Amino acid sequence: MSSTVIRYRTKPDAADENQRLVEKVFAELAETRPDGLSYASYRLDDGVTFVHVVNGEGLLDLTAFQEFQRNLGDRLEGTPDREPATQLGRYPA
Structure with a gap:
């Protein structure tokens, strides 16, 4: 399965809007439940750095x-910094 890690910083006044848009992605994922896709997103404690981890296709x-x-x-x-990654493990599987 292909994996990608994306990390970027938003402008301080755009961080909340960015989070709102990410949350809309998760709402659509909850509705459509595409097969073969795993997606996680994080907002780091600095409030402006976001990290996304994508496994599979369809996003x-x-x-x-x-x-x-x-x-x-x-x-x-x-x-954004975008790097391919190899998943070594996942819990829960």
């Missing part, structure tokens, strides 16, 4: 994710 097809990406560049400070 790009979600309407809420497309909305999240639409103005992402306007919310960011700098560019």
Whole structure:
């Protein structure tokens, strides 16, 4: 399964909006429950750094994710770091 870790910082005044858009992605995932996709998102304690971990395919097809990406560049400070990763384990499986 392909895994990707994405980390970025938002502008301070855009962090809450970014979180709201991420929460909409999770709401759509709860409704559609796509097979073969695992997705986790974190807002770090600094309040402006976000980390997303994606395993599998299908996230790009979600309407809420497309909305999240639409103005992402306007919310960011700098560019996101995106790295492929190999999952070593997961609990619960």
